[in-house]
Amino acid sequence: MSDGLLSSSRWSGRYFSNGWQPAGSQGAVTEKATGERLETIGLADADAVSVAVGIALGVQRSWAEFPYDARAAVMRRAGVLFEQHAAEAAEWTARETGAPLAMAERAQGVAAQECYEAAGLASAPYGELLRSTAPRLSFARRRPVGVVGVIAPFNAPLVLAIRAVAPALALGNAAVLKPDPRTAVSGGVLIARIFEEAGLPDGLLHVLPGGADVGDAVVRHSRVPVIAFTGSTGAGRAIARAAAERFKRVHLELGGNSALVVMGDADVARAAAAGAFGSFRHAGQICMASGRHLVHESVVDDYLAALTRIAEGTTVGDPLDANVGYGPLIDSGQRDRVHALVTESVGAGAALLAGGTYDGLFYRPTVLGHAPLDAPAYASEVFGPVAPVVSFADADEAASLAADSPYGLSLGIITRDVMAGLDLADRVSTGSVHINDQTINDEPTAPFGGLRESGSGGKHGGVQSNLEAFTELQWVTVRRDLPTYPS
Known part of the structure; x- marks a missing residue:
């Protein structure tokens, strides 16, 4: 449908995992208003998740050690690309999701802003000095968790994926994203292409469209310690159970009434x-x-x-x-x-x-x-x-x-x-x-999350919430000399 950023010659029948990989199975990309088949998307499976996590682990540490301004620069370039290709991406979004074109266009602006806000995260203070009764330097610092699993739904696929992917990457993590296969272009291919063009190092972002088996593999993988899920309350409940068995941290954005x-x-x-x-x-x-x-x-x-x-x-x-x-x-x-x-x-x-x-x-x-x-x-x-x-x-x-x-x-x-x-x-x-407003409101600078059956209370958005969501807190002490202990 496009000869620009989303030219299908690059991704048709493929998924993104250390480059565009041929898929064993494929799904139709359809225009919801007409039923017309627009393209073919490659579908991943549970084995692809294992491969992707292994690759991500191999490159994440070096990414975390990148100078913070280099990570921020990638995020800023991604934001600029969302703005530059907004018209093309919005048309795909409107046709694939059924969202009005004005809403699809706004999603591109929100995605750009999420990337700009994420760029600021890279340079945000990430620790604090602590008092200690011992003669030592004591401080707490936030470290990347490693690999973040992101599972996003069909209704606002770009926004609900990028709000986790961008801050996770900016803070030094790798990310494995599973978009809904019904909206895998606007919620997956677009994000992969943006970060590919923005210069994100290979192997840090994996986009694996697929069914529940793919999501389950992401949740259950032992080396994916944090899951960011947006979707139904029923699916969130199942993810919470599986994550609890593995002592994983989950950020659940679920249903509402x-x-x-x-x-x-x-x-x-x-x-x-x-x-x-x-x-x-x-x-x-x-x-x-x-x-x-x-x-x-x-x-x-x-x-x-x-x-x-x-x-x-x-x-x-x-x-x-x-x-x-x-x-x-x-x-x-x-x-x-x-x-x-x-x-x-x-x-x-x-x-x-x-x-x-x-x-x-x-x-x-x-x-x-x-x-x-x-x-x-x-x-x-x-x-x-x-x-x-x-x-x-x-x-x-x-x-x-x-x-x-x-x-x-x-x-x-x-x-x-x-x-x-x-x-x-x-x-x-x-x-x-x-x-004095209706209930649909969301901004990249504001913490967002639900309570009870609307979610786990975890938040996306804002500096502090994103730091808490996508890093782990580590206590560090440093002494000038080793203390003398009884021998």
């Missing part, structure tokens, strides 16, 4: 627009999506009317069209799951005010009014363009409803009384809170 609370003093029209963005962005295929709309009873009817108008006016279609609100769901399995949740919720008593229909993989934005608390689309993570709305009477009930979820990823609160918003936020256990 985030609440958007609209207080009675909110500007209803603007709140509904924010809610629509939070639920319908990228067809709802975002872990931070606004999965539960909690609206004060005094404004809930107006809110439902405004949200329904937005849903009915949203265009669903080819993500390359700038006038399209969002594109297709990732596959028929996800579409059928979304539709089942909507149908069962209507059967449970929710009012279907908009949507609830589909054409191929294109699912119409759906509004479910006055949803019962046990309606599946309210109680579960839908991962589709569905907005269930429930009313509340006062702040106590709003806090109770917002906290009544096994997830704890993001919370949005819309109110003119910011202090009341902060008070409400204090009563809900969640990884992030956004007052």
Whole structure:
């Protein structure tokens, strides 16, 4: 599809592991909006993981000993390359993932910024002097863990991979990345090509698309001490069990069913627009999506009317069209799951005010009014363009409803009384809170992570969080002379 950075003559039928290697099996790269086959990706297997980790271990130490400014320079070049090839990469991303072109373009900018922030990590202070009662120098220092395993999902494949790959590399580690095979170009090939052109030494980054067996091999490999996984809660639970048996550190970014609370003093029209963005962005295929709309009873009817108008006016279609609100769901399995949740919720008593229909993989934005608390689309993570709305009477009930979820990823609160918003936020256990905004927010400079079934509480983003995620702390003491011990 491209003669530029992503020219398929280099990678078609191959995967990246110390160069582009021919694969024993292959998978189709398809355009989700049309079903057209775009290219062929090479698929790795468990044996490829073992080979990749062995190669990575052989070169990681020398990379860690590189001057910090040399590592930073690679990261900066990678950032520049993401910017220079943004248009080409965004088209691939939109066609392969179904994300709107504007969202795909933004992903390239986020990836560039992740690399620039990672460049700063290379020169960040990495230790502290400690007091000691003995006549010695005592300090703690952070050292690279060695090889970091990264397993990334389909929905935002570039961003959710690079936010672990870039800081891990910048801090002196090697990385083995397993992208989802459904989005292996925008979430894998692109990253490999960027770092290949940026001058990353051979053998430090391995990109191995494949199925669950490949991910399992990464998690279980004895020489991969840290795993960064983004995906479903069910898969995260299995990874946590396997990692615990091997005393590995895992950073789990899992599912969510985030609440958007609209207080009675909110500007209803603007709140509904924010809610629509939070639920319908990228067809709802975002872990931070606004999965539960909690609206004060005094404004809930107006809110439902405004949200329904937005849903009915949203265009669903080819993500390359700038006038399209969002594109297709990732596959028929996800579409059928979304539709089942909507149908069962209507059967449970929710009012279907908009949507609830589909054409191929294109699912119409759906509004479910006055949803019962046990309606599946309210109680579960839908991962589709569905907005269930429930009313509340006062702040106590709003806090109770917002906290009544096994997830704890993001919370949005819309109110003119910011202090009341902060008070409400204090009563809900969640990884992030956004007052006067919807729930989808993420920045390379900010720590990001979920609680309970949304993750292990580990964070990505920001200097301190990335240092803690991708290094190990070592205590060192130095004496001028060996002490005299009894002999």
